[in-house]
Amino acid sequence: MKKLRVVLLVAAILVLAAVALAWPRAEHIPSSSPQAYAPSSANIERGAYLARAGDCIACHTARGGIAYAGGRALDTPFGRFYGPNLTPDADTGIGAWSADDFWNALHNGVAKDGRLLYPAFPYTNYTKVTRADSDALFAYFRSLAPQRQPNRPHELGFPYNSQALLAGWRLLYFRPGVHEAQPARGAEWNRGAYLVEGLGHCSACHSTRNQFGANKEGLDGGLIPTLGWYAPSLTSGSEAGLGDWDKEHIVALLGAGISPRGSATGPMAEVVARSLQYLTPDDLGAMASYLQSLPATQAPRPDRAPPAGEQVLAEGRRIYEAQCAQCHGDDGRGKLPAYPPLAGNRAVTLTPAVNAIRMTVNGGFPPGTKGNPRPYGMPPFGHELDDAQVAAVLSWIRTSWGNTAPPVTAVEVNRYRAITSD
């Protein structure tokens, strides 16, 4: 008995020692000078631009609420998070924060009061942001009108509400560190990498998360939990891999929300509307170059599904001709720039087919942007077509004009029909 106790004690000490050694140490990089975060118009302007690049507004603004005053709910498999108030109100916002406090949150994922922050705030990406950019962001947020709006506490059940568990998570999945430039790849590539991996936090959606909610390295795509959209792999040729795209088409998709290869829909429409449309063509070009340079990966082959029956395909074709062809064309080539092609469009042929199902059921508009201020919309068909009909028309589209994707079943359609669309 006594022996067992000693063994357990020694084991506990060893574990603690290992944890202490591997602890993600907070990394402090000082400001170059107080001028770096001074409320100068140059700092504020640059910070505003960087805040756009980081899409901070998306999580830190409630629907219809005051910009950056917090309150938007973010549902995850672990509970519901609420974006906090970023305006400089002394009690409810970041009015009492210093530039170092702000850096510590962005870079180390630690709040002013020392609490560990949840990675729903994507500091696993933001840690790559330079101190100079952090300071400009700080200057910008400090320039906003203070809004007294108390933060809503996150709604997390046990054990996810435990700081100890969060410390363990950070031990496994988080290392602070600014983006390290690779001079050999050139300035444009490095700028793109900095934006994509850092503020852009593309991997928050475009990578698989494990059962603990941690992103895998890379941008190989994944189902966005609870939102019910699939963020395609940006590196696989069979999904949205960008290797064979014209760079200008990538820039158009990111900046205007439409391109000859497809349109931004679902959560990506939001990213374009609130963030990417405000970036300079140079920055979008840099992001495109970086994304195109990523080594191609192979998307997992979908399970071989038996092809849809002839009758189903005939029904699908009939529905297509009646409902879809007038915009997307008999040949599936669409009518640019308003109506994207369905032939060879990976958003249509992706497996799982969730995005195609949701577009058919809910329709939608690409985002209204400077480059496309009056978008053409797609009607919702959820009230016109039942599950079997949606499955039939998608199965037909997914095997026509050279498309070779597995069929869609009514059960799949039903699963995604119920997800709320807002």
Added chain:
Amino acid sequence: MRSRSLRLFFASLFGVAAFAATAAPQTIPDTLDQRLLACATCHARVDARGNPVNDSFYPRLGGKPAGYLYHQLLNFRDGRRQYPLMTYLVDHLPDAYLREIAQHFAALPPTVLPSQPSGLPAAALERGRRLVVDGDAARKIPACVACHGARLTGVQPNIPGLLGLPRDYVNAQFGAWRNKVRRAHAPDCMADITARLSLDDVAAVSGWLAAQPMPIDARPAESVARPLPLACGSDPEAR
């Protein structure tokens, strides 16, 4: 059947040429009709003969005051009205485009819809008529006609008409005001009025309204006697 009905409503309601699927034109009309086909599937439903359908939840848009329509688009986008599909559709459309969309539908002729006979007993219908036409001064309930116009076809530019709406739709709006899931800019006059109505009042009003025939010219009135009985944030002219 479905394709025929779709083509018919494009043709009849939006006045654009019907597209045969086999002869789809290669150029896309640079029109709002074309851009807004997404709205038509619900708000311009027609039966197989091309007649307007009014048996569903979706209100018609044609001829409604532009300011009213614009505010509703903003309300859906900003969460003051709750209908997930509408919020999703307008979520990333800029103000300028939403205003243009509102003006587009406001400029279309109103769809004259047949009334819906109500199954309410005569006493309930009379109660509905009195509330609509006279209000109830003792309970500080203004008459609907005091703001929505003597003909109940609404008033430019912000006050909607009340005829030709599906009864279920009207009931749902009262329910939403009562439960504070439909809101407008303060002062939220309709929320205030709804708080003074009993459920029986609501049923009587919606039943009577739905049973009224629409006038042939269902366009909104140009003006109404002001000041209105209540201040409304969605109609700043009222203050």
